[in-house]
Amino acid sequence: MEEGVSTITLEALQQIELAVGVGENNFKMSRGSFDYKQHIHEKKRLVRVSSEKWNEGTVLSFRDPKSSEIHKISIKTNEKGRITVKYLPDESGSSGKTYNRFWISFPTNPDEHIYGCGETYSKLDLKGERVRIFVAEHQNARRIGKKIIKEKFLGKHPDKIQPFGKYESYYAQPTFTSSDLYYLHADINAYSEFDFRNREKITLYTQEAPVLYIEKAESFPELSGKLADLLGYQRTLPSWIYDGAILAIQEGTEKIDEKIAKAEKAGTKICGVWSQDWCGCRRTGFGYQVMWNWQWDKKLYHRLDEKIPEWKAKGIRFLGYINPFIAIEKELYQEASKKGYCVKDKEGKDYLVTITTFPAAMVDFTNPKAYEWYKNIIKENMIGLGMGGWMADFGEYLPMDCVLFSGENPEMIHNRWPAIWAQMNKEAIEECGVTDEVFFFTRAGHTGTIKSSAMMWTGDQHVDWSVDDGLPSVIPATLSLAMSGYGITHSDVGGYTTIMHMRRSKELLMRWEEMNVFSPLFRTHEGNQPVNDVQFDDDEELLSQLARTSKMHAQLSEYLKACVKETADEAIPVMRPLFYHYNEEKAYTEKTEYLLGRDILVAPVIKEGAVSRSVYLPEDGWVHIFSGKSFGGGSFDIEAPIGQPPVFVRKDSPWFEKIMELSKIS
Numbered sequence: 001m002e003e004g005v006s007t008i009t010l011e012a013l014q015q016i017e018l019a020v021g022v023g024e025n026n027f028k029m030s031r032g033s034f035d036y037k038q039h040i041h042e043k044k045r046l047v048r049v050s051s052e053k054w055n056e057g058t059v060l061s062f063r064d065p066k067s068s069e070i071h072k073i074s075i076k077t078n079e080k081g082r083i084t085v086k087y088l089p090d091e092s093g094s095s096g097k098t099y100n101r102f103w104i105s106f107p108t109n110p111d112e113h114i115y116g117c118g119e120t121y122s123k124l125d126l127k128g129e130r131v132r133i134f135v136a137e138h139q140n141a142r143r144i145g146k147k148i149i150k151e152k153f154l155g156k157h158p159d160k161i162q163p164f165g166k167y168e169s170y171y172a173q174p175t176f177t178s179s180d181l182y183y184l185h186a187d188i189n190a191y192s193e194f195d196f197r198n199r200e201k202i203t204l205y206t207q208e209a210p211v212l213y214i215e216k217a218e219s220f221p222e223l224s225g226k227l228a229d230l231l232g233y234q235r236t237l238p239s240w241i242y243d244g245a246i247l248a249i250q251e252g253t254e255k256i257d258e259k260i261a262k263a264e265k266a267g268t269k270i271c272g273v274w275s276q277d278w279c280g281c282r283r284t285g286f287g288y289q290v291m292w293n294w295q296w297d298k299k300l301y302h303r304l305d306e307k308i309p310e311w312k313a314k315g316i317r318f319l320g321y322i323n324p325f326i327a328i329e330k331e332l333y334q335e336a337s338k339k340g341y342c343v344k345d346k347e348g349k350d351y352l353v354t355i356t357t358f359p360a361a362m363v364d365f366t367n368p369k370a371y372e373w374y375k376n377i378i379k380e381n382m383i384g385l386g387m388g389g390w391m392a393d394f395g396e397y398l399p400m401d402c403v404l405f406s407g408e409n410p411e412m413i414h415n416r417w418p419a420i421w422a423q424m425n426k427e428a429i430e431e432c433g434v435t436d437e438v439f440f441f442t443r444a445g446h447t448g449t450i451k452s453s454a455m456m457w458t459g460d461q462h463v464d465w466s467v468d469d470g471l472p473s474v475i476p477a478t479l480s481l482a483m484s485g486y487g488i489t490h491s492d493v494g495g496y497t498t499i500m501h502m503r504r505s506k507e508l509l510m511r512w513e514e515m516n517v518f519s520p521l522f523r524t525h526e527g528n529q530p531v532n533d534v535q536f537d538d539d540e541e542l543l544s545q546l547a548r549t550s551k552m553h554a555q556l557s558e559y560l561k562a563c564v565k566e567t568a569d570e571a572i573p574v575m576r577p578l579f580y581h582y583n584e585e586k587a588y589t590e591k592t593e594y595l596l597g598r599d600i601l602v603a604p605v606i607k608e609g610a611v612s613r614s615v616y617l618p619e620d621g622w623v624h625i626f627s628g629k630s631f632g633g634g635s636f637d638i639e640a641p642i643g644q645p646p647v648f649v650r651k652d653s654p655w656f657e658k659i660m661e662l663s664k665i666s
Contacts, residue, residue, distance in 0.1 A: 032394075070091070127196050238389075241439065457491055463498050463533055492525035545643065
């Protein structure tokens with residue numbers, strides 16, 4: 001792509017096409033996945049009749065051919081070059097209608113590549129696709145194509161993916177970036193669709209009057225900075241998180257001590273333990289799950305208040321878990337229900353949502369008292385207990401037929417819910433004055449999440465090698481977030497979801513550990529069925545692998561801190577696509593490799609049984625970390641036994657010697 005050239009110009013925007021309409025939605029939610037249908041009562045394709053200069057900008061006027069209605073689009077550029085495109089409704093009042101469907105189309109470069117729209121797992125380049133901008137439970141989307149699911153689980157076609165037009169994602173954001181070096185962000189919250197299927201034009205379908213922001217740049221780093229000026233910057237993270245591995249350990253205090261001792265004996269460098277079930281557990285048909293009563297379970301974790309500072313003195317922080325639901329069997333729910341703090345159904349009862357196998361209530365964050373009550377639970381029961389961090393899970397489940405305290409339409413709040421949830425967690429940490437010591441990580445997001453959430457994890461991957469749900473899906477998910485403006489992410493080492501015949505293999509766990517060395521956070525997960533999945537301490541080889549990879553991650557600590565600071569200061573993502581720095585055609589479509597910072601190229605082994613893989617290297621000087629061999633640009637078959645993934649450092653890197661020391665770690 002030719003740098004600095006963009007198809008999104010004021011001249012191109014003069015060719016906008018506009019249609020308006022009236023419709024209604026029908027959402028049916030099942031465990032966070034939404035079956036969506038709509039009925040369009042009316043759609044009017046408007047005819048452009050004039051273009052006038054106005055307020056340092058332009059106003060395009062469109063007429064309904066069958067009436068006297070005039071609709072307008074204003075196009076204005078500010079002093080920094082940001083273009084604002086805004087729909088102006090019919091002012092004549094002749095129709096007497098309130099339009100809630102809008103289609104805006106504009107011409108585009110047929111050869112450009114499109115990225116972003118939040119988090120996408122099976123695609124990176126979205127050109128040729130239609131993308132739903134609607135937050136949902138990503139895992140449950142697998143139920144959409146029953147034949148695909150059946151074939152995938154039976155092992156006949158493990159790489160087969162569902163139709164992208166019905167794709168659901170935890171993190172859906174109305175933002176995309178182009179290889180032609182511009183971004184477009186829509187200031188909307190309702191359900192929308194971004195349609196890139198027509199290579200000659202882009203069509204944005206929204207269910208509220210759209211406001212679009214468009215900006216060009218000369219490079220991708222500059223583009224990231226301009227997008228951050230609009231959407232917000234992330235912050236740096238506590239320095240201790242880079243000092244090794246955070247180990248997922250559940251089932252009580254003794255179990256933590258037992259596994260810490262086992263891992264330390266093998267030489268593992270541990271910076272944290274993460275216990276989801278600090279507040280208790282429930283055993284269901286889905287597996288070992290958390291009891292969503294956000295209070296210390298003193299029976300399961302006795303002396304936890306004494307153990308947390310004891311572990312911390314050894315350099316090991318304790319992390320927990322929370323989400324926006326509360327277990328209806330427990331005391332927190334009784335308090336919330338009595339005070340009227342829960343989201344309601346249309347009959348005025350607490351709205352109970354089924355999650356996997358059990359119902360739970362949701363706290364209504366539009367109620368200021370409920371919001372503060374829940375935030376104080378985080379401050380008192382988690383930060384007050386001494387936690388160094390936690391997983392702030394969920395955020396996707398707000399029902400579309402619920403009744404909120406604020407009286408707002410859930411269809412306008414649903415996508416915002418994860419951003420509100422992230423904001424609450426951020427405020428709790430800030431109000432306790434522990435920003436430099438405590439952090440949280442989220443999985444759901446929308447506009448507003450970037451400025452509140454310090455880190456994402458890429459959700460509940462399957463414990464397999466499938467391209468849309470397993471280990472390979474982490475890479476496009478991470479890169480699509482990066483190109484949406486969110487720059488600090490990681491994944492569950494080993495994946496999470498075990499269903500049907502799935503089992504986490506030893507090979508998968510070891511390959512995932514290799515990959516997550518080269519990410520901002522190295523954190524394991526036991527999965528939803530720990531007894532059926534291989535764990536990090538199941539044998540001596542696994543313990544040895546964990547020890548080595550945890551020390552490698554710690555070796556990268558200063559480099560990772562520098563990358564995260566670059567994200568906080570300049571919005572340049574830690575893990576970034578190859579085209580971010582290399583203007584080469586192949587770089588624009590590569591979705592199985594990534595750059596960690598400017599100087600490390602990572603090509604994880606993503607196929608079961610593979611001991612080598614083909615690697616594309618952009619034109620530069622590269623050195624394979626584990627063999628010391630030098631390479632220029634091109635495609636190469638690289639040997640990759642377990643323990644030696646295809647990872648390369650730039651010869652000109654100021655970090656070269658430090659990074660090459662990774663090969664000496666045993």
